[in-house]
Amino acid sequence: MSGRVTSLRGIPRVLVGGAALTLLAVGGTFLLDPYRNFQLATIAAYFCATAGLTVLIGRSGQLSLGHAALMAAGGYGYALTANAMTSAGAAGIPRFAVSLLAAIAVAGVVGWMLGLAGARLRGPYLAGVTLALVIAVPAVASVFSGVLRGDQGVQIAYDGVPPMLERLIALEQWQAWVAILVAGFVVTALVVLTTGPAGLRMRAVRDDETAARLNGVRPGRVKVGGFTASSLAAGAGGAVLCFVTQSVSPGAYTLAFSLLLVVAVVLGGLGSIGGAAIGSALIVLLPWVLGVAADALPLPAEVAQRLSGNLSILVFGLLLIVVTLLRPGGLASLGRQLRWRRSDAGVRHPEPPREPASPEPAPERETAPPPTQRKR
Template structure:
């Protein structure tokens, strides 16, 4: 005799999963990161820190593109804005927390300006605007050489980590503290009215207006939140590299960010984490292959090729991204 799960029980289980507090995910993740920093070698800790920095920007881009439907090809430029702001403040004030907060504030202001313009644009016109931003910002850094030191960039003065903590461990703690706080804040934001407004505007702007949602306001807020996350990520990258230059934020970076969240899963913070991991893993594999082949020119082309191939394969096998695979499994278990 077989037993079946009642529809009410399935609905109750799904509701329990949806209402699970983000803290129940973030706190174990923080403990796991702390354990990993003591077990991994220095280079792996540096890669772990890089994943955390990327998670900040991919999470923000997920909010903008995945939940609100705005396409951005300029987040690499927003990261550059945050990185240069931190470098300038750090070299004058020499307080890291001030530099990071300053980077977030300045990039948020830039994002608000772009968001006001983006709220009037749709589709390829919006992509063209953000693409222009991605081209202009590195050019500004190269033009005003007295402030930004042209193509050579700026160094970032940092105090050594306290005690016996290695630099790589300290970097991993810093980046993942910022990443987990970012994910926690965003998770609570999208669970409330702001998240419902984002989805409503993405799905149907006319219906959203009729429901009383401010479409333009929601789009600008989405860009502001996403820009703040990008500025934080740029500041963290400046700390990781201890220098900032226009070459560190090329146009391909914005393309990689967009492809990463699509592969990971649009509209899901889990997808942002998967995308952040791929942003570190795939170029690392490409670098290893290029070094074995003895060709430096092959390195950059291989990374883009890997992303392209993975994107095609994932879109064929899982159109919702890699994060959608786990959701399908949960649904199948709930139906059993």
């Protein structure tokens, strides 16, 4: 069986690998307590957004500073649809599935509109448009407060564990399962997209638009497609985060959080799906580790108050500088380097052929002197 899996190539190998990693992560939830499962669910939600962002920046070469707004669009789309279906009498998995599809559709439409602008803008102009979008999230929530409930956000109905699993797992573990399954599907779809012809066209447009156009590639269409795919992933992440926290509010999708997503992608490695997973884990676990360490140290009250909320930002800034200087390829490049070293160590290089020894000259035979002629 293992030989068949290793012999797979292309899309079948991606699908089998994605399913195996998803099942492995689901099985790992049995080893974690409820709070760790909640953290794992949050990491999976962020992973959807960072995976889409690393494809957008690393593969298509478009910079977005407003991916938090796309997550907010997905979160609000999920919450409003879930509440509408609750009023209609739907519940459980059907309500979640329909609400998830609605969230992805809402984020995809917003991303498609941004992609149309991105096809005509470059560099800082595109970053400025996305930055304005994430800044406008609180204003939009307050203007449409009748629907979006302003700063308070939208609460959704309690979505517990299915009855058949109530005796087996807790609520946090069920939420982790859902988040992992959604992240596995979204990330696998992104990998299939980037390893196929669409990914090749993205890289061609990123490297040289003129050369890509001469080879029959339409840069505008490729940019719109890349932005839309990234937005769909961000919308799925926002929906999962709303499912886990049971609410959505503009305070959770600030400019600082949007920039933190970009930092996570850069730290992990631009264009690397594995790097996106590393960055997602960092932005969830690092503030928690720093908070535990700060509480364990005997610090004065004033110092502890100043460090709370600012220490993680300082550490992220230092990490960004160090990784950019020492590892421009991100933390994911460390794993690739280790694999290369192991492969080099495991390969036995053939010994150089020995030069054939030069044959020793045969010893010269001593020729006997010619017999002397007898004198008659």
